[in-house]
Amino acid sequence: MTPQKELSRFSKKKIVKLIALILDHPWALFFLVLYAFMVTTITLAGAWILASIVTKIYSNHATFTQIVPLCIFFGVLILLRFVLSFLCEWNIRRIASSIRLNLRKRFLQVTLNRPRLSSSGDTKGSDAALFSLATDDIEPWYSEFLPQLVITVLLVPSILVMALFFDPLAAGIMFVTIPLLPFFLSLIGSFVSHMQTKRLLALRNLGGKLLESLNGLKLLKRTNSGDRQSRTLLTSNDEFRKTTLEILKVSFLSAFVLELAATISIAIIAVSLGLRLINHSIPFFNAFIILLLAPELYLPIRLLAIKFHTATSGMAALDTIESLHIPLTAPSADRVISQTQNSTSNAPKGPGIVLTNVSTRYPNSLDLALHSITLAIPPRGIIALVGKSGSGKTTLLNTIFGFLPCETGSIFFDGINVNTLPAEQRVFFTGLVSQQPFLFEGTIADNIRLGSPDATIDEVIVAMQLAGGKNVLTTLEKGLETVIGENGIGVSKGEAQRITLARALLKKSTYLFLDEPTSALDSETEREILATLQSLSTHHSIIVIAHRPATVALADTILVLDKNTIAELGSHADLLARNGIYSSLVRSWESHETL
Numbered sequence: 001m002t003p004q005k006e007l008s009r010f011s012k013k014k015i016v017k018l019i020a021l022i023l024d025h026p027w028a029l030f031f032l033v034l035y036a037f038m039v040t041t042i043t044l045a046g047a048w049i050l051a052s053i054v055t056k057i058y059s060n061h062a063t064f065t066q067i068v069p070l071c072i073f074f075g076v077l078i079l080l081r082f083v084l085s086f087l088c089e090w091n092i093r094r095i096a097s098s099i100r101l102n103l104r105k106r107f108l109q110v111t112l113n114r115p116r117l118s119s120s121g122d123t124k125g126s127d128a129a130l131f132s133l134a135t136d137d138i139e140p141w142y143s144e145f146l147p148q149l150v151i152t153v154l155l156v157p158s159i160l161v162m163a164l165f166f167d168p169l170a171a172g173i174m175f176v177t178i179p180l181l182p183f184f185l186s187l188i189g190s191f192v193s194h195m196q197t198k199r200l201l202a203l204r205n206l207g208g209k210l211l212e213s214l215n216g217l218k219l220l221k222r223t224n225s226g227d228r229q230s231r232t233l234l235t236s237n238d239e240f241r242k243t244t245l246e247i248l249k250v251s252f253l254s255a256f257v258l259e260l261a262a263t264i265s266i267a268i269i270a271v272s273l274g275l276r277l278i279n280h281s282i283p284f285f286n287a288f289i290i291l292l293l294a295p296e297l298y299l300p301i302r303l304l305a306i307k308f309h310t311a312t313s314g315m316a317a318l319d320t321i322e323s324l325h326i327p328l329t330a331p332s333a334d335r336v337i338s339q340t341q342n343s344t345s346n347a348p349k350g351p352g353i354v355l356t357n358v359s360t361r362y363p364n365s366l367d368l369a370l371h372s373i374t375l376a377i378p379p380r381g382i383i384a385l386v387g388k389s390g391s392g393k394t395t396l397l398n399t400i401f402g403f404l405p406c407e408t409g410s411i412f413f414d415g416i417n418v419n420t421l422p423a424e425q426r427v428f429f430t431g432l433v434s435q436q437p438f439l440f441e442g443t444i445a446d447n448i449r450l451g452s453p454d455a456t457i458d459e460v461i462v463a464m465q466l467a468g469g470k471n472v473l474t475t476l477e478k479g480l481e482t483v484i485g486e487n488g489i490g491v492s493k494g495e496a497q498r499i500t501l502a503r504a505l506l507k508k509s510t511y512l513f514l515d516e517p518t519s520a521l522d523s524e525t526e527r528e529i530l531a532t533l534q535s536l537s538t539h540h541s542i543i544v545i546a547h548r549p550a551t552v553a554l555a556d557t558i559l560v561l562d563k564n565t566i567a568e569l570g571s572h573a574d575l576l577a578r579n580g581i582y583s584s585l586v587r588s589w590e591s592h593e594t595l
Helices: 003-022 026-058 064-113 124-166 168-177 180-215 217-222 226-278 284-306 308-323 333-345 393-401 423-429 444-451 457-466 470-475 493-507 523-536 549-553 572-578 581-594
Strands: 353-360 370-377 381-387 408-413 430-433 511-515 541-545 557-562 565-570
Touching: 003 064, 003 124, 026 064, 026 124, 026 284, 064 124, 124 168, 124 284, 168 226, 168 284, 180 217, 180 226, 180 284, 217 226, 226 284, 353 393, 370 393, 370 408, 370 565, 381 393, 381 549, 381 581, 393 511, 393 541, 430 493, 444 457, 444 493, 457 493, 493 511, 493 523, 523 541, 523 549, 549 581, 557 572, 557 581, 565 572, 565 581, 572 581
Parallel strands: 381 541, 381 557, 430 511, 511 541
Antiparallel strands: 353 370, 353 408, 557 565
């Protein structure tokens, strides 16, 4: 298959996918086709009426009163076309805006339901910037390119059929010259499509570098690297600017080439008609109507070419949206019900977390991050996840919590498949204290209330005390009303971890996920928090990643991970007796504490 045919095949697939998005608005598509049919009818009827008026005046020497009815009818057609154009443009722009809004809602929904954790280095800033531009680029595809495409598909064949009826020779010239325009268009389009993809990648690179610079602003100042980072941003900005200008340059050149080809084609038809009129080999009416139809034949193709860069932008945007794993269409209600029934028909009964043959991988990674994990977590007690660095502990926690989708298998919370739950219901079961806690700009109380906005100040104080935050309440002048900056500016890492733990405790979730909750705490605060966790375990299930013997000693069950799968499972005494991976880990911890 030639590259041109391959490009055409993929372009057709993309057009089909883009059209599928408008099927949610069937009346809009029907109105668009009806509008194109009316434009075709009005164009052909208008050419007929105008040719009749001129023929009556030129050949039959008709008086003004004789042509008044035709003039009125012609004026009505012009007014009708204007009204239809206005209504169609208003309707299709409204639908295009609706499609753009729906795609953005799905982006937010996917981000909430299945946040992406990428090992490839892509940042959320690059994804957000890329998706925002992609949805902006996809909107003109519906409001500009699609209407013109439908009009061209209906109008051009209709004019050719009418031309064949009045003058077969002129119709033959049209048949020969028309393919030249799509040919030039396809040659230019292959290059423009590549440039549009390059432009989106340049924007993604720019958005990622900008967010990295903002996040690392303190480090850049401390290392005096601000000027170097500024040059890097300028380089990325210049790359995006140059790519955009190259696309505009090609678009202007393509418009000139198509205008020239259309003008030459019309000139050939006009010369042919003129010579035959001189020789009286064609009636004046036939020649004049062909002369009127010739510009109308090439005009929609030229307009389509002008809007062709919009089409390439829309198709490149489609690739971008699919690369971010955003569903183009929402699943039907029947499909959702079917999935829910299938997911609950074989669901385990009773409370607890159950993983059945769960495997997952990070985006853009060929290797599995977890392999065939089958596990039952009771609704009460402490489960400790241990293992060497890179064994899959944080990945397992992220998968259970919903940050990574299951490639195979299922996860059930109290007999409910979490994949069938929306984000707002899924997070109801869970609370999370990550290894790198994130705090928003605002008061400490606002950050603790993030998962429980209706909590009273007394409940916030109790949660903070349980999280070992007595010092935060007493040492800070304004206590819980102390304002902190974005990402916890103004508090230490240990204080940020206690605030995050208080947030999870205030939420009163059934299951608490803790990723090394005492890693940034002193020994006294660690003992207080461990005592809190032990008391909470009588009513909650606590899943904790632990590297300290004191934390592991509290666990009712210890899960040892190795090479992204479960290697050992049991109590502290049982695992020590096996003298396996867990025993070697304990010896390593004890040697580090001795040092």
